[in-house]
Amino acid sequence: MWRRVIYHPEVNYALRQTLVLCLPVFLFWLLGDLPTGFLLSLVPACCSIGGLDTPHKHFFKRLAIGATLFVISSVLLQFLLLWSVPLPLCMLILTLLFGVTAEISPLYGRLMPAALVTAIFTLGMAGNLPIWRVALLFVIGTVWYGLFIRLWFRLWQEQPMRESLSLLYRQLAYYMDEKYSLLTQHTDPEKALPPLLLRQQQVMDTIALVYQQIYMITNLKHPRHRRLIQAFQVALDLQEHITVSLHQPGEVQKLVEQSQAEAVIRHNAKTISHRLQILADDILYHRRPVPFNMNSDLSALEKIAHHHPNNPVGAFCYYHFSRIAHLLSRQKPLYNRTLMPIQSHLPFLLALKNYCSLKSVALKNAARIGITLAAGAGIGLTLNLPKPYWILMTIMVVSQNGYSATRIRIQHRSLGTMIGILAGGAILHLYYSQNLMLVLMLVLTFCSYLIVRKNYGIAVIGFTITALYTLQIISNSGMNYLLPRMIDTVIGCILAFASSLWLWPQWQSATLRRNAHSALETYQQHLRQIFNMTNDVAELAYTRMKVNQAHNTLFTALNQAMQEPGFNTRYLADMRLWVTHSQFLVEHLNAMTTIARDQYVLVPTLAQEYLNACEILIQTCQQRLEYDGPSGDNSILPIVESEDNDELSETSMEKHIERILAHLTTMHTISSLAWQQRPHHGMWLKRKLREEGEAD
Secondary structure, three states: OHHHHHOOHHHHHHHHHHHHHHHHHHHHHHOOOHHHHHHHOOHHHHHHHOOOOOOOOOHHHHHHHHHHHHHHHHHHHHHHHHOOOOHHHHHHHHHHHHOOHHHHOHHHHOHHHHHHHHHHHHHHHEOOEOHHHHHHHHHHHHHHHHHHHHHHHHHOOOHHHHHHHHHHHHHHHHHHHHHHOOHHHOOOHHHHHHHHHHHHHHHHHHHHHHHHHHHOOOOOOOHHHHHHHHHHHHHHHHHHHHOOOOOOHHHHHHHHHHOOHHHHHHHHHHHHHHHHHHHHHHHHOOOOOOOOOOHHHHHHHHHHHHHOOOOHHHHHHHHHHHHHHHHHHHOOOOOOOOOOOOOOOOOHHHHHHHHOOOOOHHHHHHHHHHHHHHHHHHHHHHOOOOOOHHHHHHHHHHOOOOHHHHHHHHHHHHHHHHHHHHHHHHHHOOOOOHHHHHHHHHHHHHHHHHHOOOOHHHHHHHHHHHHHHHHHHHHOOHHHHHHHHHHHHHHHHHHHHHHHHHOOOOOHHHHHHHHHHHHHHHHHHHHHHHHOOOOOHHHHHHHHHHHHHHHHHHHHHHHHHOOOOOOOHHHHHHHHHHHHHHHHHHHHHHHHHHHHHHOOOOOHHHHHHHHHHHHHHHHHHHHHHHOOOOOOOOOOHHHHHHHHOOOOOOOHHHHHHHHHHHHHHHHHHHHHHHHHOOOOOHHHHOOOHHHHHHHO
C-alpha cells in the first residue's frame, strides 16, 4: 500500500513541490522572519518554469546558468528602473535579451520565461529591498532548489523515467483496447480512425519524452538504468506490433460471419491490454513482474487462422499477437537497436547569429511576448498601478505555444482565479490566527499540486487562495487586493489572447502543407531502407520511428488547426482525409518493417520496381503540395493500374506495398482538391513550399 502512495506520480510530485516551497517558510517562521520566508519561496516557481527540476547529466551546470540569468534579470530590471526607463520598454528589452536561449535548445529555451517571471517578482520587491538583497535572494533560492531536487532524485532514483515508462505501457494498453473493442464497426475511417490517432499521438509523445530522459542520464551502464532502457526497447517493439493494421474491413466481416473470430480476437486483445497495465504498475511501483504466458489464448486464434487459410485476417492477428505475447513473457526486445543519437545544443555564438535573423522563430516568439508584456505594463501605468506585476504574471502563465493551448489555459486561469478570489475573500473575513492560516496554506498547496497536471483550473483556485494568504501575512491587506487582482487577471488574459491572434500567430493551419511534405519525405526514406534489404536493424528501427513521429507532427498540427479561427473548413476537411490515408500508410510501413527483418521475400529486381513506383507516387504528391500549378497530371495512374492488374500477390509484403500505392494515389487526388480549397490570403499566396517555410 505504501508503494502506491509514495511512488504515485501525482503524490510524489505534489509532495516534492510542497516541501521545496514550504520548508523555507517554516525555517524563517522559526527564525521570526516570516515575510523573508515567503519571498524565498517565490524562487522555486522560477526554477520549475525554467526546467531546472529535470534530471540531467549537467544538472549543476544548468543550475548555475539558471541562477546567473535570474540575477541578471533582477539586477538589470532594477537598474533600468533607477535610470528612469519606462517599465514597458524594460519588459521588451528583457524579453528580447533572453529570447536567444530558445535558439540554443528547447530545454534552454525554458529559461526565458523563468527569467521574465524573476523580473516580475523583482518588480514587486523593487524599492522595498536593496538591489543586492533581491539578487542574493534569488541566488540562495536557486541553490536551495537545486540541492533539494538533487537530494530528492537521489532518494527516488529513476522515478521520472519510471513514471514515463509506466505511462507508455498504459497508453499502449489503451491503444490495444481502442483498436479491438469494436472490431466489426471499424469500417468507416472517418469515425473509427480519429480515436486511434489520438491514442497513437499520446504514445508517440510519451516515447519522445522517454528518449529525452534517457539522454539526460549520467551513467547508462548502471544495472538500474540498463533495466529501464531494456523495458523501453520492449515498449518500442510492442508499439510496432500494436499499431499495425490490415485495413480489410470486408475480410474482417467475412471471417466474423464464418467463425468466432471476433470474440477470440477481442479476448486476446483484452488479455494483452490487462498484462500491459500490470507491467505499467510494476515499473512504477518497483515490483518484479510475475511469469506470464498466453499460449492457450493464442491456440484458439491459431486454429481460426488454419481453418480459414484464404482469409488474411486470422494469420495477420495470430502473427502480431504471438509476437506481442513473446515480448510480454520474456521482457526482452526482439531486436537490439541503437537509440536515437543525442541532440546537442547550438553554441552560443551560432545561436546568437541565428537569433538575429528576422526569420528566427525564437525572435518572433520573444517579440510577441515582449510586446504583450509591454502592453500590459502600459495599461497598468495608465490605470495608475506603479507595479502591475499581477497583469504581467497572468500573461506569462497563460501564454502557450499555439492558439488552442492559450485559449484553454486562459479559460482555466481566469475562472480559477475568480473563484479563488471569491473563496479567499470569504475565508479572510473569518480572521483566522496566523498559525492556522499557515496550516491551511500548507494543505491547499499540497492539494493544488496534487491535481494541477490533470485539473489546472481547480488547482488555480487553491493557488489564488494561498496568494491572498501570503499578501495578508506580509502586508495584512489581503482584502484590499481582491477586486484589483480580479481586474488584473482579466486584463492579462485578454492581452495574451490578443497576442495569440494578431502578433505573429503560430497558425497550425498554415503548416499543414509543409508538415505533409516532410512526412512524405520521411516515408520515402524508410521505404528505401526496406527495399534496399539493409542489415542495419538499428537504422531500420530509427527510420521507422521517424516515420511515426513525422505523422504524429502532422496529426498534431491538424488537431490544433481544427480549433483555429479564420480558416476554410473545407480545406481542413480535405486535409483530415489526407491525414487519414497517411495513417493507413504508416501502419503498412510498420508491418513491412517487421516483415523485412523476419522474412524478407522480394527478389532484388521486384523490390527495385516497387521502390521506383513508390518514389514516383511520393514525389508526385510532393509536387502537388509544393507547386501552385494545374492538377491534371495523371502520369502516375498507369503505374498503379499495372500493379493492380497483376495477379493476386503471394506474399504479405506485396499486399502491403499495393495498398501503399493505392493510398498514395488517393493522397495525390486529395492534395489537388485541398489546394483548391486553401485560404487565399497572407502566406497562402506563396507559390512554393520552400518560400512558405522561410516565411514561417
